């Protein structure tokens with residue numbers, strides 16, 4: 001017997017799974033798989049290396065290429081330390097708003113997609129659903145998800161990532177390199193610091209390089225491929241630094257974190273590469289003072305960008321369904337970066353407001369939730385024509 005649940009009932013069920021990244025997501029995956037299988041749909045799972053988390057994907061309609069992928073993540077950010085007026089894992093409706101963790105980011109979209117499953121019949125163009133784990137901790141699940149889909153399903157030619165954009169068609173986002181730098185110094189008394197290496201002062205040189213590169217990027221003329229971004233150039237930011245033990249000892253260690261947000265023309269990682277070259281030069285210099293000293297650089301979880309591809313198949317489709325013909329880019333990363341890296345035409349378009357994501361008392365308005373359902377309805381009709 002097919003399970004028939006309204007979008008609202010599905011939202012209640014999905015939010016009740018506290019799918020923060022430190023826990024397994026198999027409960028919600030089981031629930032969704034059972035629901036889809038009750039509608040006669042074959043699901044595919046793709047587990048992570050622990051076996052505690054899985055991506056889930058499936059295909060509706062004819063076994064042909066050219067379909068549309070509806071992409072979403074199943075994980076949510078934690079609620080620890082946040083002041084909630086109601087239970088974050090129970091959807092509560094107040095004043096035209098549906099409160100609960102993930103209502104906007106992005107179980108609201110998942111609920112509308114699943115509620116539309118009974119309508120996904122008589123399709124001429126296939127629809128695929130792609131649900132990932134661990135998006136919130138570095139877009140981790142999407143990469144193997146895209147690979148697994150390529151191996152198992154006919155190739156789709158448009159991906160709609162349903163992150164909250166207020167159903168505007170978002171064509172791109174920057175890529176993000178999260179970089180960790182560890183400078184090792186050599187300790188001596190500060191009065192003879194020419195015989196030591198201060199990790200702090202060496203780090204300051206590296207930070208200054210980043211500051212200068214920011215200024216250069218800002219001063220350079222804007223390439224039209226980057227014009228959608230705000231700001232329309234790559235930014236390099238040091239958000240965290242610590243090192244040293246005393247004012248009169250050359251510091252033995254200094255660590256700092258850099259986030260590099262690349263615009264389209266820089267998504268090849270040129271700024272990170274240039275920075276690495278400078279770090280290698282400095283590494284050689286400090287090693288000449290003392291062989292224990294050095295500079296180590298590593299990238300933590302690179303988040304691929306989504307370069308705007310104007311008038312791409314995904315953009316055309318999303319514009320046709322939403323009527324939004326304006327051009328938008330955003331500054332947050334999405335699973336869309338991995339889909340584009342995998343060769344899929346991709347846009348971000350979903351109900352809700354990103355400003356409410358990750359917040360205490362996260363909600364989606366009933367109006368946006370219904371607009372999301374209307375969007376799906378139109379999309380399905382389009383795939384039936």
Ligand SMILES: [Zn+2]
Pocket residue numbers: 073105106135163
């Ligand atoms: Zn999200």
